[in-house]
Amino acid sequence: MEDNVALAAAASRAERIVVAFALDPQLLASDRVGAPIVQTFFEALNALRAQLRSIGSDLAVLRGDAAQELSELAKRTGARLLYYNEDYEPDAIRRDASVSQILRAQGLEVHAHLDHVCIAAEAISNESGDAYRVFTPYARRWRDAYAVAPVLPVDSLGAARGQFIGASDLGRTLDVPAPEAFGFRSSPNYPPCTPNHANDALDTFLAEGGDVDRYADERDFPALDSTSHLSVQLRAGTIGIRTCFARAFRVARDVRRRPSVDTWISELIWREFYFMVLKRFPHVATGPFIPAAAGIAWRNDEAEFSAWCGGRTGYPLVDAAMRQLNETGWMHNRLRMIVASFLTKDLLIDWRWGERYFEQRLADADLAPNNGGWQWAASTGTDAAPYFRVFNPVLQSKKYDPDGAFIRKMLPELRDVPAPAIHEPRAPIVDHHLARERALGAYAAVLGKKR
């Protein structure tokens, strides 16, 4: 409820505010969600409810078709205005259009607000008015726009205090279910997800001498674990993106700290970039950004896919990374790049298989950055890695986990293997050098022969 644009806007107009969340059983039954994200979302919902209850209100938890449920809630509570935060995912855009249409027909005023990114997708264009396809000029333009008109956090909770509907006036509301109610298994290893955790994580990360000051040097080394872990919170909305940018730019005023925090700011802009790409090129949600890449002859070997998912490729760093994903619901960015390159290049498996598996296993699974990351690794996206850049999993391992500390942590069976031997493949499912040649052939056949 802190730094939430729709809530702040509602507070400026409404006398009473009902906060609602509609659970969609169809989405929960689909293969696009998994236990980690369900657990973290439900935890965030419980925290939101606790916050509302502590001030005498409650959260309206609904279940079913969002349009129908919200329509009934509006009737029950006499609501005349609907405020919501926009979503850039094609399915969500369709859902929100249907909700808006039905509630408008019922006589409500409907207001959509930009919340999940700082700067709207359409607001940053090149000289011809087209969307950027390359990150660097986009980021330059983004920084110029932000410098002219910084998008500051909104004090939504402060603004709305005293206006939330009384719990007794809200009427019927459901419990936030346990993930098990939808067939998901909870785990204490998945990241915690509440506003308190989010604020603490940001404070700790940005504190003088905190991880942000080592970020530029250390962010590629999984064993050092010096990234913010805020992706889960940004995904669930337990922290606002405006807050993250504003706090980071404040740190950057200190010239000593600027270079490192600026690297972190760039990563947040990558997030904005991929949301922009999804909004302005919605075809990426289902297919490659580069049309010709639709012709890549993927091998799609089920047994190899299953070995990749289960961390049984024989390449220690790839397997350690997949174990981190499967056990904790999160994976370090460098490792996401390595396992995605391995799946799409070494195994020649369609990036959409990997994208889907990540959706099921990541607590921060988010269509825009997930799709962007996968299409980058598969060389099918905007500003993607050139197809002839195929990560060598052994060299990546030597470079980014030099003493094998991360491998040893995730693969205790290799505990006693010293570096550099720990980086070497053990019963690998493919030979990297042969696989690389095979991938280059398949890619060159459709994307040209430049090498």
Ligand SMILES: Cc1cc2nc3c(=O)[nH]c(=O)nc-3n(C[C@H](O)[C@H](O)[C@H](O)COP(=O)(O)OP(=O)(O)OC[C@H]3O[C@@H](n4cnc5c(N)ncnc54)[C@H](O)[C@@H]3O)c2cc1C
């Ligand atoms: C194949 C692949 C799949 C990915 N899937 C997701 C996903 O589903 N959800 C997701 O949030 N991120 C995804 N990423 C991006 C990135 O890996 C994660 O955002 C990051 O690892 C989260 O850890 P952190 O919060 O500690 O990041 P930090 O390094 O602390 O970065 C801060 C924030 O910047 C954003 N960010 C960082 N790196 C990227 C990036 N490369 N692209 C876009 N935004 C970025 C995230 O919001 C992150 O929380 C993916 C990357 C790849 C290569």
